[in-house]
Amino acid sequence: VTPNKPLLMEEIEVAPPQANEVRIKIVATGVCHTDLYHLFEGMHKDGFPTVLGHEGAGIIESVGPGVTEFQPGDKVIPLFIAQCGECRFCKNPKSNNCTEGWAALRPDVMSLEDTRFTCKGKKVYQFMGTSTFSEYTVMNQNAVAKIDPAAPLDRVCLLGCGISTGYGAAVNTAAVEPGSTCAVFGLGAVGLAAVMGCKNAGAKKIFAIDINPDKFEKAKVFGATDFVNPRDHDKPISQVLIELTNGGVDFSIECTGNVEVMRSALECCVQGWGVSVIVGWTNMNDFSAKPIQLIGGRTWKGSLFGGFKSKDGVPQLVKDYLVKKVKLDEFVTHKMNLDKVNDAIELMKHGKCIRTIVSVSPQ
Structure with a gap:
């Protein structure tokens, strides 16, 4: 994608996970206003080309060396805020900030310099570290939440950003x-x-x-x-x-x-x-x-992100949805496949939807 233009569908290469990383098959994603902000308002030139999307849910496809928390087949939600567990913020109950990831290192650009995406041999950035408008994405295990296997991914994806926030x-x-x-x-x-x-x-x-x-x-x-x-x-x-x-x-x-x-x-x-x-x-x-x-x-x-420490808060919110303490279904006004993602962006741009769920890959 380039600023102020419709998204393009391209074949990209998604590298295998490196140390402490996991590769996730994205099943479903929401379209959030922050995607629009980056595309039409923020438009920091160093943040492009990029794959947008940060409100997704999927299944672990493979894990890199040193990953013990996840295994292939786990249902997960990618997180745009990490929770490393070791930094000053993670150790303080008063904050959900973390010194790891794009939010601490390149907040204006909204992506890290390091990426596992390439297209025709050129680097493509991972928006907010997640890039859920892609069939696969690679993330550090610090920014992934393992969730209840009973959770429907085409609903709990919304907990990746807007509803939790x-x-x-x-x-x-x-x-x-x-x-x-x-x-x-x-x-x-x-x-x-x-x-x-x-x-x-x-x-x-x-x-x-x-x-x-x-x-x-x-x-x-x-x-x-x-x-x-x-x-x-x-x-x-x-x-x-x-x-x-x-x-x-x-x-x-x-x-x-x-x-x-x-x-x-x-x-x-x-x-x-x-x-x-x-x-x-x-x-x-x-x-x-x-x-x-x-x-x-x-x-x-x-x-x-609603003050939630990401890896702790999101799995609990999924449980709250499963026991009907938190509503998710009621937010969904439209559903479409990934090739129609520009239609979803137009709906949001003109206030014609609450949330559109985009199906990325079959479960």
């Missing part, structure tokens, strides 16, 4: 409390997962905010109690929410990647203890706020 932003980063009032800005898959997290954490009132009123019925499925369309009001959305909640919400979660929305999400929180969490991925613009918004007692936080 939104859900964890509510239950982990915001730490939503029972009986609280919440606001979720942006009702794509991440925002809907945040609504689900607020509901599972016991929030009594959940305001779902989006400029597309068609999203509200879907948001109700995940637990939203009220819908607010900023375009229906002639005052700032933060002011509208403050008036509806006797001073502001206890928790707000921003899932748009729009810096103006981030500010609105902060300002709609109640002074004194309100917590606002930034989830939407962007590196394009600065965000701003007046210091008094924080001096009065509000907290502004960021959340990466």
Whole structure:
């Protein structure tokens, strides 16, 4: 793929796994807005050519020397955040960062220099270390989660990014409390997962905010109690929410990647203890706020992958799905084969889907 152009279907060579690596046969993948961000907005020239995709699930095909955790046939989810278990971040329960992988070493480029992909003899980068729009991918075992063999891969692939990110932003980063009032800005898959997290954490009132009123019925499925369309009001959305909640919400979660929305999400929180969490991925613009918004007692936080330590958190989320604690099926609006991946990108670009599942290889 090259920036700002449709994806091309090419035959690529996927090298055997080296030490501490596994080769994964990708069965299914979701299409996430971060793929679009890299393709149409971020577009760092050193990140191309690349194979996109980072929300996949598959089966271990082969393992390299030194791999003891996995064996061929294991069902797995590739992870765009590693969990090496040894670095400062991995050893601290307060963070899910890790010093291994692209996120620590080449965050702007969103891929590592080292890759197991080539096409016609030329290097092809592995986007976010995963590249799930490929029949096979090779990854370090630090960034792979072994999951319950009963899990349907064409559903749990969504836990590789979007659903975990939104859900964890509510239950982990915001730490939503029972009986609280919440606001979720942006009702794509991440925002809907945040609504689900607020509901599972016991929030009594959940305001779902989006400029597309068609999203509200879907948001109700995940637990939203009220819908607010900023375009229906002639005052700032933060002011509208403050008036509806006797001073502001206890928790707000921003899932748009729009810096103006981030500010609105902060300002709609109640002074004194309100917590606002930034989830939407962007590196394009600065965000701003007046210091008094924080001096009065509000907290502004960021959340990466929902605060889940990846290798620990994802297998547990798969179990939660299998016992119906976490919804996944309800996010899926479209299904198609890999050769139609550009159609999936167009659907997401124009807000016509929640999640499209792309079948990559038969199980």
